[in-house]
Amino acid sequence: MPAKELVRPCMDCKDAEAILDTRKRQLCGNCFKRFAGHKVLMRMSKYKMKKANRKTPKLLLPLSLGVSSTVLLHMINDDIERQLAKTFVNVGFELNILVVDPSTILAPDAKYDQAYEAVTKAFPKLTFTRLPFHSVFEYVPDMKEIIQEYAGSKITDDESRSNEDRLTAFRAVISTATSKADLDSVLLTRLVVGYAKGLGCETVIWGDSDTRLAAKTLAGVAKGRGASLTWSVSDGMSPWGVAFDFPLRDLSKPELEQFKSVCDDLSEIIVPDEPISDNVLTKNLSIDELMMRYVRTQGEKYRGVMANVSRTANKLESTTASDDALCPLCGGHVGNVKGNSGVTVANQSSDNYSSKFCYGCMRSRPEATC
Ligand SMILES: [Zn+2]
Numbered sequence: 001m002p003a004k005e006l007v008r009p010c011m012d013c014k015d016a017e018a019i020l021d022t023r024k025r026q027l028c029g030n031c032f033k034r035f036a037g038h039k040v041l042m043r044m045s046k047y048k049m050k051k052a053n054r055k056t057p058k059l060l061l062p063l064s065l066g067v068s069s070t071v072l073l074h075m076i077n078d079d080i081e082r083q084l085a086k087t088f089v090n091v092g093f094e095l096n097i098l099v100v101d102p103s104t105i106l107a108p109d110a111k112y113d114q115a116y117e118a119v120t121k122a123f124p125k126l127t128f129t130r131l132p133f134h135s136v137f138e139y140v141p142d143m144k145e146i147i148q149e150y151a152g153s154k155i156t157d158d159e160s161r162s163n164e165d166r167l168t169a170f171r172a173v174i175s176t177a178t179s180k181a182d183l184d185s186v187l188l189t190r191l192v193v194g195y196a197k198g199l200g201c202e203t204v205i206w207g208d209s210d211t212r213l214a215a216k217t218l219a220g221v222a223k224g225r226g227a228s229l230t231w232s233v234s235d236g237m238s239p240w241g242v243a244f245d246f247p248l249r250d251l252s253k254p255e256l257e258q259f260k261s262v263c264d265d266l267s268e269i270i271v272p273d274e275p276i277s278d279n280v281l282t283k284n285l286s287i288d289e290l291m292m293r294y295v296r297t298q299g300e301k302y303r304g305v306m307a308n309v310s311r312t313a314n315k316l317e318s319t320t321a322s323d324d325a326l327c328p329l330c331g332g333h334v335g336n337v338k339g340n341s342g343v344t345v346a347n348q349s350s351d352n353y354s355s356k357f358c359y360g361c362m363r364s365r366p367e368a369t370c
Pocket residue numbers: 010011012013014015016027028029030031032
């Protein structure tokens with residue numbers, strides 16, 4: 001049979017039309033999926049190493065139903081399916097998936113129910129759990145004391161109310177967009193970790209692209225949370241005894257969007273990002289949103305620079321002593337932190353709370369004026 005007449009052959013298989021461009025190469029959909037999936041599987045391969053007396057590691061994947069975490073789930077599931085079809089099966093780990101219902105974080109919307117139903121159908125062999133955001137009170141037992149001390153006179157946490165009302169009351173006293181987004185992400189991390197610990201998971205597999213890691217790095221420094229970068233964007237142990245791992249760190253957000261575009265079965269699941277509107281006043285955006293915008297727009301022009309930001313952050317090591325006091329809210333170090341974590345923190349607040357919570361949390365506190 002004569003060779004296929006191809007207008008623009010894929011540079012890998014040379015047997016199909018190239019449909020997308022990535023890193024100066026033109027690839028067909030299948031070759032792109034293999035290229036991107038390989039980057040994640042390389043990072044996941046450490047869980048397949050058999051060690052004597054080692055129990056199968058339990059991993060938790062928090063799924064937001066957005067592009068990045070859903071693509072990560074798809075890639076890992078593909079590998080599990082491939083393994084299960086073999087004679088010598090080596091999945092290497094037990095995977096649990098947690099969806100913190102976006103309707104309880106953002107605003108109620110039926111699209112999240114549909115996406116959740118679609119994802120559980122698409123991956124029938126995996127175990128899914130869906131929790132509302134306010135279950136942070138269940139999974140982090142000292143949340144009541146933390147909130148009370150943190151918000152001080154601004155709030156009286158009333159345990160006789162529903163957890164939903166308690167969380168709403170707490171979130172309502174936080175004034176700026178930056179502080180709201182900052183504390184939401186702290187609470188979300190605490191909930192995910194609390195659930196992971198309850199399940200006996202040793203590692204949380206986060207679905208952050210390298211674009212997002214770069215944005216988190218820049219935002220973290222701007223918000224006075226530079227000292228937490230050693231675990232919030234780096235692979236390693238978190239302050240709560242559960243490791244954090246970021247297997248999408250070699251792929252950018254646009255590449256994950258490309259992956260989605262060549263995977264028909266993901267279109268029903270993924271809830272697309274809200275489009276970036278130019279009409280929103282910059283002052284109404286949180287630092288996290290601003291940084292994500294900045295990295296998205298500049299990252300397309302200067303991909304190497306953005307990749308370098310997250311790669312450099314991944315090399316940071318904590319230089320603080322392990323017996324240093326940790327912030328009861330976010331787990332960051334309290335007090336003066338020097339060394340390669342990049343921030344010297346001064347306690348600016350005059351009240352007695354300052355000794356307990358870290359600088360980053362103090363800045364988001366209801367009374368804080370800085
Ligand atoms: Zn190809």
